[in-house]
């Protein structure tokens with residue numbers, strides 16, 4: 286598209302977004318409708334997929350713990366060998382922390398992550414016969430597992446919709462989209478659960494992560510070409 290035409294289109298869109306912002310005292314019904322439209326537009330724009338490699342809920346749990354402050358690509362490099370060596374919760378529980386910490390060192394925060402993974406595995410052995418439980422209540426009781434990780438395990442490991450994953454991307458995008466103005470991830474999650482149909486919770490979370498990673502990026506969101514631009518009160522407000 287010629288540059289001036291593109292600029293004109295962008296200005297018109299920015300004007301529309303500004304109108305949306307000014308009239309942003311949305312009724313609950315309108316917000317709900319907009320949220321449904323966002324769910325549909327996201328489904329067209331992004332696959333509901335997790336970028337961590339895993340073949341069972343235990344591997345998913347370990348990979349998710351390792352992914353804190355680390356790229357999924359790096360985690361996948363590390364787990365390629367790790368998952369060959371540690372095949373059960375008992376294997377992790379019996380690991381030498383000094384050795385384990387070297388094996389996961391490149392994912393960062395390796396001492397904390399070693400503590401979390403080995404205590405998580407020990408609790409699985411002690412309380413669940415070595416299996417990863419498939420309920421939110423039981424998962425969040427385990428060391429190293431908060432609601433975010435539990436939602437990843439339940440959604441992608443067991444295909445259950447028990448909540449919405451709220452990581453740093455989902456938090457930022459939810460706020461920009463005006464779906465929540467909360468800061469606390471659990472409060473954001475509760476608001477998203479009110480707005481998004483239950484059957485979509487897991488996929489919606491995964492798609493929001495993708496959207497935050499590749500389109501609605503932290504420093505300079507790519508509003509021009511964003512599939513949610515017509516539905517977003519923050520569009521073009523970052524120039």
Ligand code: SF4
Pocket residue numbers: 458461462500501502506507508509511512513514517518519520521
């Ligand atoms: S990229 Fe822009 S238009 Fe899209 S969701 Fe983010 S702020 Fe809104």
